[in-house]
Amino acid sequence: MAIPTVAKSRRLRSTIYSSRIEKQGLKSYTVYNHMLLPASFSDTLEDSYFHLKEHVQIWDVAAERQIQISGKDSSKLVQLMTPRDMSKTLNGKCYYSPIIDSDAGIINDPIILKFNDDKWWVSIADSDLSLFAKGLAIGKDYEVDIFEPNVNIIAVQGPKSFKLMEKIFGSKILDLKFYNFDYFEFNDNNYLIARSGWSKQGGFEIYVENDEAGLKLYDELFEQGTQFNVKPGCPHLIERIESGLLSYGNDIDINDNPLECGFERFINLESSATFLGKDKLIKIKKDGISKKLMGVIIDINEIEMTGSLNLFFENNIIGELRSAVYSPTFKKVIGMAMIKKPYFNKDQKFEINLIDKSNQNIHTGKVCELPFV
Amino acid sequence: MAIPTVAKSRRLRSTIYSSRIEKQGLKSYTVYNHMLLPASFSDTLEDSYFHLKEHVQIWDVAAERQIQISGKDSSKLVQLMTPRDMSKTLNGKCYYSPIIDSDAGIINDPIILKFNDDKWWVSIADSDLSLFAKGLAIGKDYEVDIFEPNVNIIAVQGPKSFKLMEKIFGSKILDLKFYNFDYFEFNDNNYLIARSGWSKQGGFEIYVENDEAGLKLYDELFEQGTQFNVKPGCPHLIERIESGLLSYGNDIDINDNPLECGFERFINLESSATFLGKDKLIKIKKDGISKKLMGVIIDINEIEMTGSLNLFFENNIIGELRSAVYSPTFKKVIGMAMIKKPYFNKDQKFEINLIDKSNQNIHTGKVCELPFV
Numbered sequence: 001m002a003i004p005t006v007a008k009s010r011r012l013r014s015t016i017y018s019s020r021i022e023k024q025g026l027k028s029y030t031v032y033n034h035m036l037l038p039a040s041f042s043d044t045l046e047d048s049y050f051h052l053k054e055h056v057q058i059w060d061v062a063a064e065r066q067i068q069i070s071g072k073d074s075s076k077l078v079q080l081m082t083p084r085d086m087s088k089t090l091n092g093k094c095y096y097s098p099i100i101d102s103d104a105g106i107i108n109d110p111i112i113l114k115f116n117d118d119k120w121w122v123s124i125a126d127s128d129l130s131l132f133a134k135g136l137a138i139g140k141d142y143e144v145d146i147f148e149p150n151v152n153i154i155a156v157q158g159p160k161s162f163k164l165m166e167k168i169f170g171s172k173i174l175d176l177k178f179y180n181f182d183y184f185e186f187n188d189n190n191y192l193i194a195r196s197g198w199s200k201q202g203g204f205e206i207y208v209e210n211d212e213a214g215l216k217l218y219d220e221l222f223e224q225g226t227q228f229n230v231k232p233g234c235p236h237l238i239e240r241i242e243s244g245l246l247s248y249g250n251d252i253d254i255n256d257n258p259l260e261c262g263f264e265r266f267i268n269l270e271s272s273a274t275f276l277g278k279d280k281l282i283k284i285k286k287d288g289i290s291k292k293l294m295g296v297i298i299d300i301n302e303i304e305m306t307g308s309l310n311l312f313f314e315n316n317i318i319g320e321l322r323s324a325v326y327s328p329t330f331k332k333v334i335g336m337a338m339i340k341k342p343y344f345n346k347d348q349k350f351e352i353n354l355i356d357k358s359n360q361n362i363h364t365g366k367v368c369e370l371p372f373v
Numbered sequence: 374m375a376i377p378t379v380a381k382s383r384r385l386r387s388t389i390y391s392s393r394i395e396k397q398g399l400k401s402y403t404v405y406n407h408m409l410l411p412a413s414f415s416d417t418l419e420d421s422y423f424h425l426k427e428h429v430q431i432w433d434v435a436a437e438r439q440i441q442i443s444g445k446d447s448s449k450l451v452q453l454m455t456p457r458d459m460s461k462t463l464n465g466k467c468y469y470s471p472i473i474d475s476d477a478g479i480i481n482d483p484i485i486l487k488f489n490d491d492k493w494w495v496s497i498a499d500s501d502l503s504l505f506a507k508g509l510a511i512g513k514d515y516e517v518d519i520f521e522p523n524v525n526i527i528a529v530q531g532p533k534s535f536k537l538m539e540k541i542f543g544s545k546i547l548d549l550k551f552y553n554f555d556y557f558e559f560n561d562n563n564y565l566i567a568r569s570g571w572s573k574q575g576g577f578e579i580y581v582e583n584d585e586a587g588l589k590l591y592d593e594l595f596e597q598g599t600q601f602n603v604k605p606g607c608p609h610l611i612e613r614i615e616s617g618l619l620s621y622g623n624d625i626d627i628n629d630n631p632l633e634c635g636f637e638r639f640i641n642l643e644s645s646a647t648f649l650g651k652d653k654l655i656k657i658k659k660d661g662i663s664k665k666l667m668g669v670i671i672d673i674n675e676i677e678m679t680g681s682l683n684l685f686f687e688n689n690i691i692g693e694l695r696s697a698v699y700s701p702t703f704k705k706v707i708g709m710a711m712i713k714k715p716y717f718n719k720d721q722k723f724e725i726n727l728i729d730k731s732n733q734n735i736h737t738g739k740v741c742e743l744p745f746v
Contacts, residue, residue, distance in 0.1 A: 003378040007401040007412030008679040010695050011499060011622030028380040031404035034499065034622060039380030102511050107504060126384060126407065128501035131480060135505040138475050138649060139512015249384030249407060276511060306381040322383050 003028075012036055015062035016152050016211045017218055024232040032063035032126045038234040046328050048231070049238045052201055056160035057233030058221050061198070062152035066207070067110075067122040067130045073142035075117050076274075080136060082112070083258060083275050085268035089114050094179040094194055098258045098266055099129060104277035104284065105254040106261065107132055109246065111196065113181060121151075121207075125248035152214055156221065157203035160228040165204055167224050168217075169193070173204070181207075186220070189213035198235045200243035200373075237325045241334055244295070244371025250323045251293060251336040259284050260338070261293045262370060291319070292344035295372055298333040298352060298365035302326050311337060311350040311365070318343040318350055319367075327372070333365075334372055343367070376401075385409055388435035389525050389584045390591055397605040405436035405499045411607040419701050421604070422611045425574055429533035430606030431594050434571070435525035439580070440495040440503045446515035448490050449647075453509060455485070456631060456648050458641035462487050467552040467567055471631045471639055472502060477650035477657065478627040479634065480505055482619065484569065486554060494524075494580075498621035525587055529594065530576035533601040538577055540597050541590075542566070546577070554580075559593070562586035571608045573616035573746075610698045614707055617668070617744025623696045624666060624709040632657050633711070634666045635743060664692070665717035668745055671706040671725060671738035675699050684710060684723040684738070691716040691723055692740075700745070706738075707745055716740070 006029045008014065013035040025042035038060055041048065051057065069077055079086045082097040089095055091114055099108040099122075108129045113121040122129060130146055137144045156165055165173045169184040173193065176182060181194035192207040208214030222230055246252055252261050259267070259281065269282055296311070309321040317340075324335025339348070348367040353360060379402050381387065386408040398415035411433055414421065424430065442450055452459045455470040462468055464487055472481040472495075481502045486494040495502060503519055510517045529538055538546045542557045546566065549555060554567035565580040581587030595603055619625055625634050632640070632654065642655055669684070676697045684692040690713075697708025712721070721740040726733060 002400070004395070004399055005376040005401045006379050007403045009403065009620075009623055010678065010680050011620065012403060014679050022377070026377055027375070028378045030380045030382065030385060101507055128504055131501055131505035132508045134474055135508020135510075136512045137508075139509045139514075141512075247382075247384065250382055305383065306387055307383050 006031075006036070008036075015060055016208075016214060017060040017062060017154070020215075020218060021060050021232055026232075033065045033124065035063035035065070037061065037063035038232075040234070041232055043231070045238060045325075048233055049236055049328065051229070051231055052158050052199060052233060052236055052239055054159065055229040055231065056156060056158040056164050056203075056225060057231055058218065058225070059155035059157060059233050059235065061155045061205070061235070064153050065124055066149055066151045067124055067133060067146060068119070068149050069122065069133060069144055069146055070119045071144040072118065073137075074120055074144050077133060077137055077140075077142050077144050078112065078120050078122070079273050080140075080275055081133065083267040083269070083277065083281060085271035085273045086112075087271070087273060091116050092181055094181060094196055096266060098261075098263050099132070100258060100277045101132075101254070102276045102280070104257040104280040106248070106252050106256055106258060107254060109248050109252065113194070127248065150209065150211070152208045152211070154206045154208060154214065154218055154221070155197045155203060156206065157197045157199045157233065158201045161203035164221065164225050164228050164230065168220060176204075186217060187213075189217075191217065198245055199239050200245070201239065237323070238327055241323060241325055241336060242327060242329060242372045246293070246336070247323060256293070256338065257281065257284060257289075260289045260291050288341075290341045291338050292341075293370070294337055294339045294344055295368040295370045296321060296324070296335045296337045296350070296365050297330060297368055298324065298335065298363055300333050300354070300363050301331070303333045303354065309352060309354070311339070311352055313343060313348070313350050318348070321352065330372070336370070337367070339367055379404075379409070381409075388433055389581075389587055390433040390435065390527070393588075393591060394433050394605055399605075406438045406497065408436035408438070410434065410436035411605075413607070414605055416604070418611060418698075421606055422609055422701065424602070424604055425531050425572060425606060425609055425612055427532065428602040428604070429529060429531040429537050429598060430604055431591065431598070432528035432530060432605075432607050434528045434578070434608070437526050438497055439522055439524045440497055440506060440519060441492070441522050442495065442506060442517055442519055443492045444517040445491065446510075447493055447517050450506060450510055450513075450515050450517050451485065451493050451495070452646050453513075453648055454506065456640040456642070456650065456654060458644035458646045460644070460646060464489050465554055467554060467569055469639060471634070471636050472505070473631060473650045474505075474627070475649045475653070477630040477653040479621070479625050479629055479631060480627060482621050482625065486567070500621065523582065523584070525581045525584070527579045527581060527587065527591060527594070528570045528576060529579065530570045530572045530606065531574045534576035537594065537598050537601050537603065541593060549577075559590060560586075562590075564590065571618055572612050573618070574612065610696070611700055614696060614698055614709060615700060615702060615745045619666070619709070620696060629664075629666070629711065630654065630657055630662075633662045633664050661714075663714045664711050665714075666743070667710055667712045667717055668741040668743045669694060669697070669708045669710045669723070669738050670703060670741055671697065671708065671736055673706050673727070673736050674704070676706045676708075676727065682725060682727070684712070684725055686716060686721070686723050691721070694725065703745065709743070710740070712740055
């Protein structure tokens with residue numbers, strides 16, 4: 001049975017870099033925000049993992065779309081959508097902010113970029129957050145403008161990203177602090193660059209606002225990067241699970257609340273901020289959560305996940321494995337699982353029923369804290 | 374360059390039928406409402422086209438998700454989202470209803486199923502309409518409950534669908550009128566069935582609410598369908614373009630308003646209904662539209678679309694081709710294009726610049742009315 005290919009169409013938007021990455025050995029796509037997002041290249045998953053941890057990769061993450069919220073009531077709308085206290089946020093900084101509805105269900109977990117009190121970019125995970133924001137703004141009669149600007153991010157990730165970016169943008173780029181953003185010049189074009197990215201190997205995200213300038217920069221990164229062993233890449237399953245970076249839709253969704261997902265530090269229940277789901281979260285905090293996102297280590301050396309898998313203890317379902325992959329570091333399969341109360345403790349043992357090479361087999365594993373490294 | 378495969382994960386939800394269709398010769402997937410939707414099987418596009426027009430096909434269209442809107446204010450919320458007058462709608466009927474925002478931009482073009490004044494299903498195209506509905510309901514302080522029930526549609530399409538469905542559900546199913554729905558029994562299970570579907574070859578959509586019963590029915594459809602030459606299938610590019618069935622995200626999107634898309638008969642500007650974008654639509658109707666979705670016929674016999682393509686007349690861009698395919702009926706490429714004023718007239722000529730087998734070539738075509746057949 002051949003692995004199904006992707007049927008392209010205008011609806012699954014290609015990015016401005018798609019034709020380039022397809023020539024660079026792209027093997028598979030995922031779809032994210034109605035856009036193609038590279039999922040693997042010709043290197044094996046393990047080879048690209050070690051490469052990302054040692055060298056530098058260029059990622060087409062244009063699918064990480066921006067929602068611009070601007071106008072008189074924009075701060076009020078942004079605050080309404082997140083339990084994080086935005087009143088003390090600073091211009092030129094990025095804020096990881098869960099977005100929840102009035103039942104405290106997570107709708108998205110974007111990074112919010114604050115330009116100023118009247119202009120924000122919400123760098124979204126895979127759900128149409130613009131529709132939620134629009135609905136709220138219309139319902140509340142807020143004076144805001146909400147749209148998706150033409151921004152196509154290039155991520156430069158890996159320990160050698162600093163040297164590569166310095167070579168192109170000058171040493172000033174090294175002064176940019178983690179989760180800050182600013183404009184930097186290359187060849188008479190200004191690029192909004194944040195020190196951020198969906199790996200823990202260090203790096204930058206370049207918010208390309210001009211297609212032509214973006215393509216020139218994309219090519220320049222590969223040309224200047226030869227000495228740093230640059231390669232094309234994409235968000236990496238092994239690295240992101242080891243690092244405990246959550247994937248909306250995979251590890252968390254609208255049926256989970258932020259207290260179940262380890263987001264305590266992004267929630268300010270004692271602040272005077274007005275946001276959706278506040279009462280609900282206060283009650284959940286008081287009553288205690290009934291499930292919790294945890295790490296798991298499973299005593300096997302391969303797995304392929306296409307959906308959730310149940311975890312058992314003494315014949316009870318104690319949780320749901322949501323993402324998993326073989327880790328060359330741990331020499332076992334590691335993953336993210338939503339574990340029920342009272343089982344969400346470090347070292348809790350479980351069993352999992354997997355189909356390996358046509359045989360059903362029961363395997364053992366244990367729960368652990370996140371992140372793995 | 375190999376065609377990229379789909380990287381599966383929990384986020385790109387498989388359907389309850391995925392493992393079956395993959396054994397039945399599935400070749401490619403698209404992604405729709407964060408779910409896998411079959412896009413082609415082992416038969417050629419033309420073979421499956423002729424098959425659909427002569428026999429019967431079973432489609433896994435579980436990706437056509439339902440948003441249930443229920444509660445005291447549900448009628449008010451449904452009406453707020455659509456310019457179609459819902460005050461005269463009847464229980465047990467389906468209504469194709471564009472959903473627009475306050476700028477009259479199209480957000481989705483679902484079929485709305487009315488159970489009663491307090492319970493509706495919105496059978497959505499590819500955007501997170503539940504988030505828009507939630508935002509509005511929260512902002513307006515409406516008493517409604519909004520969620521995505523576990524409904525996984527099987528479409529039975531093609532002229533022999535009537536005989537096949539009669540064989541399974543009895544002759545009562547033949548009394549079901551177009552765009553009506555009701556419950557029908559098979560093997561002690563009740564199935565909500567509508568006479569509808571995303572083809573003009575006739576057929577039904579079975580709204581499966583019980584996974585196990587759905588899988589049994591899926592298998593039964595193939596078993597009982599042998600005598601009708603049943604095959605697995607999926608929404609068909611040639612058939613749907615010929616029939617003028619629009620695809621949200623391909624042919625229309627948030628930058629288009631319903632008057633530009635031929636939706637006049639689904640808009641009731643003179644009604645007393647309160648809906649978003651009403652003033653805006655009244656103004657657009659008065660001032661006239663500046664672009665219009667039209668059919669096009671191009672003098673070539675193959676095309677592969679992965680995004681929009683510009684159409685030219687006397688060196689001006691006069692429109693944007695959004696979907697296109699070779700039609701065995703017209704022996705030319707036919708498509709849907711958004712054509713600018715004053716060019717949106719039948720028989721308007723244009724040129725299109727295509728890359729055929731590595732050569733750039735200018736081809737000619739002309740505008741026509743929709744649907745083609």
